[in-house]
Amino acid sequence: MVRSVALLTAVCLLAGGCASFPDEPAPTQWSAQPQLTPQAGPKPELPGEYRPTPGDPGRNPAPQSVPPPQGCKDYHPAVVATCLNTVTGVAPIGADAQGGVAAYATERGGRLVKVTKDVDPVVIAQLEVDTSTDGGLTGLALSATFAEDQLAYVYVTTATDNRVLRIAPGDTPKPILTGIPKGPSGNRGVLASDRKGAILVATGDAGNPALAADPASLAGKVLRIDGSGQPAQGNPTAGSAVVSSGLRLPGGLCVSADTSKIWVTDWAASGDVVYRVVPGKLGEVAWAWPDRPGVMGCSSYSDQLSVATSKTPGYQSLSMNAAGAFTGKPEIALAEDGFGLLGPMEMLNESASLAGTVNKAGGQPVSSDDRVVIIVRPNNGGGTKD
Numbered sequence: 365m366v367r368s369v370a371l372l373t374a375v376c377l378l379a380g381g382c383a384s385f386p387d388e389p390a391p392t393q394w395s396a397q398p399q400l401t402p403q404a405g406p407k408p409e410l411p412g413e414y415r416p417t418p419g420d421p422g423r424n425p426a427p428q429s430v431p432p433p434q435g436c437k438d439y440h441p442a443v444v445a446t447c448l449n450t451v452t453g454v455a456p457i458g459a460d461a462q463g464g465v466a467a468y469a470t471e472r473g474g475r476l477v478k479v480t481k482d483v484d485p486v487v488i489a490q491l492e493v494d495t496s497t498d499g500g501l502t503g504l505a506l507s508a509t510f511a512e513d514q515l516a517y518v519y520v521t522t523a524t525d526n527r528v529l530r531i532a533p534g535d536t537p538k539p540i541l542t543g544i545p546k547g548p549s550g551n552r553g554v555l556a557s558d559r560k561g562a563i564l565v566a567t568g569d570a571g572n573p574a575l576a577a578d579p580a581s582l583a584g585k586v587l588r589i590d591g592s593g594q595p596a597q598g599n600p601t602a603g604s605a606v607v608s609s610g611l612r613l614p615g616g617l618c619v620s621a622d623t624s625k626i627w628v629t630d631w632a633a634s635g636d637v638v639y640r641v642v643p644g645k646l647g648e649v650a651w652a653w654p655d656r657p658g659v660m661g662c663s664s665y666s667d668q669l670s671v672a673t674s675k676t677p678g679y680q681s682l683s684m685n686a687a688g689a690f691t692g693k694p695e696i697a698l699a700e701d702g703f704g705l706l707g708p709m710e711m712l713n714e715s716a717s718l719a720g721t722v723n724k725a726g727g728q729p730v731s732s733d734d735r736v737v738i739i740v741r742p743n744n745g746g747g748t749k750d
Contacts, residue, residue, distance in 0.1 A: 430702065433732035440702060442740065444718070445469065445479035446732035451720025453504025453518070453555070454661075454708045454736055458511070467718060468516055469736050470708075472500040472725070476518060476531060479736050489531050494521045498568070498613065499551030504708070507591060508561045515591065517563050519553040526551055528565060528593060540593030541605075545583040547571035549613070554661075554708075556617035558626075562588050562596040564607070566614035566628050573633075576610050584611045586628060586641055600644040608646040616661035616672065616709065625688045629659040629671060638662070638671060640688060651682060651690060661709030663717040665741070670697075672706035674722050679706055679739065703737055704728060716740045 431439045436447040444465055453470035460466045460480040469479050474493040477485035493500045499521025507515035516531045517540075526544035529537040544553065547570030556564045569576040569584035576584020587605040588596045595605040613631040620626075626641040627650070636653040639646050653659060658675030669682045669690070678699035682690045698706075707722040717739045723729040 433730050435731050438732035438735065440737070442738040443732070443735050444481050444738060445477075445485060445736040448477070448479075448485065448720075448734045448736070449473050449475070450722050450725045451707055451734050451736060452500070452502045452722075454710050454718045454720045455504055455506045455516070456710065456712060456718055457506065465712070465718065465738065467736060468504060468506065469720060470501050470504045470518060472502060474501050474520075476501070476504070476516060488516070488533055489518075489537055491518070491520055491529070491537060492522070494523055494546075497521070497547075497549055497551050499526060499546070499553075502552045503555035503565075505555035505557050505563050508557060508559070517555055517591075519555050519565065521546060521551045526553055526567065526570075528555070528563070528589070530591065530593075540591075541565070541582075541587075541589055543582065545570035545572070545575055545581060547583075550583070552613055552615070554614050554617050554628075556619055558588065558596075559619050559621070559623050562590055564588055564617050564619070564626070565605075566611060566617050566630075568613045569611060573612070576612065579604075579606060579609065582606075585609050586611070586617075586626075586646070607643050608641055610646045615659050615674070615707075618662040618664045618669075618709070618711065620664040620688075621666070621711070621714075625664050627662055627664055627669060629662055631656070631659070638669070651694070653694075658705075660707045660722075661719065663709050663711035665711065665714055668741075670709065670717065670739075670741075672709045672719055674705050674707050675726070677704050677727075679709070679719070697742055698739065702730075703735070703739075704730075704733070709739070712738070714741075 438446045449471040452472045455468045458466050464481045466480045470476050474491040476489040479485050501520050503519030505517045507513050514533050518529050525546050527539050528541040530540050531537045544567050549571040550568035553567045558564050565587040567585050575581040586607045588599050588607045589605050590596045611630050615629040617628050629638045636656050636659040637649045638651050640650045657673040660672045660674045663670045670679050672679045678696050680694035682694050683692050684690050704723040705727040706719050709717050709719045711717045719739050720736050721734045723733040
């Protein structure tokens, strides 16, 4: 069963071929994932989605309408998992027995867990990581054929380097890309699927901007690798994993459903920024935040880029046209809806995303933090300010 079927009616993960790169060879042991044609119709109902009353703009319920959490029990209908440590990665893996979202989540301290609503997290892997700087277990992406192979990829800081590991349930995690420079800062890295079989890897500069500019270094780069950690076919330079250079401390990577747009957020020297990645170069800064809200994960909708913020509550949304150009200033959403600070974000469909909170890393945690939550877009896709 392919992943889009496994999600059932809970979510509709949109997948496709990347317009910027040629297709990866299909795995020989599995059948190719069929292309899905979006069907016109009403907005899909998501598990835990708030049912708006007449006159309600269609957003998550107001905080005063939801009882406060009691211990690890959280009454907010959008909450999938509770009482985690700082969440650094989220990835939907299908539907639970009740038709809700099941997901993988990573914690900075080294755990990869499976989460479903009202069920204790199931530990898939416990990794030794170094959290003494800004690193740890900081990135998560799934195999394009996850429904068949159950493979997950994580980005970790070790005692000697930063690296990408491949994890299969019940097996020893296998390093597939090692030797990414480690330094006193700039160790955080993030992952994303390119939605066709390759893995995108954004790496920090290890505290040395010169490494980000060095084409021979893996630091400060957007990389593209296959499932074995080798440079993916169709990269700008044959035999090299490097797609673009110049990052400092990346917070999130996201790819649009039609694969025409790749975005990476970064804590640059001048402020928080988001780049639109162009193979062969990082591209110009698409938007900058001099006030540094702590940009992290993102979701690239057809008409909007949503960016989670880890220093200010909620997330920010930038409306954009079909070409990917922003048409206005960021609008803040969910600033007062009780989730607090957000880190990772992964688009479920055009109506919603999965996100993880990072309140234990500097926010004001409630008893059920940190949490994995479903973020429903306000106004059926339009942004609103809180």
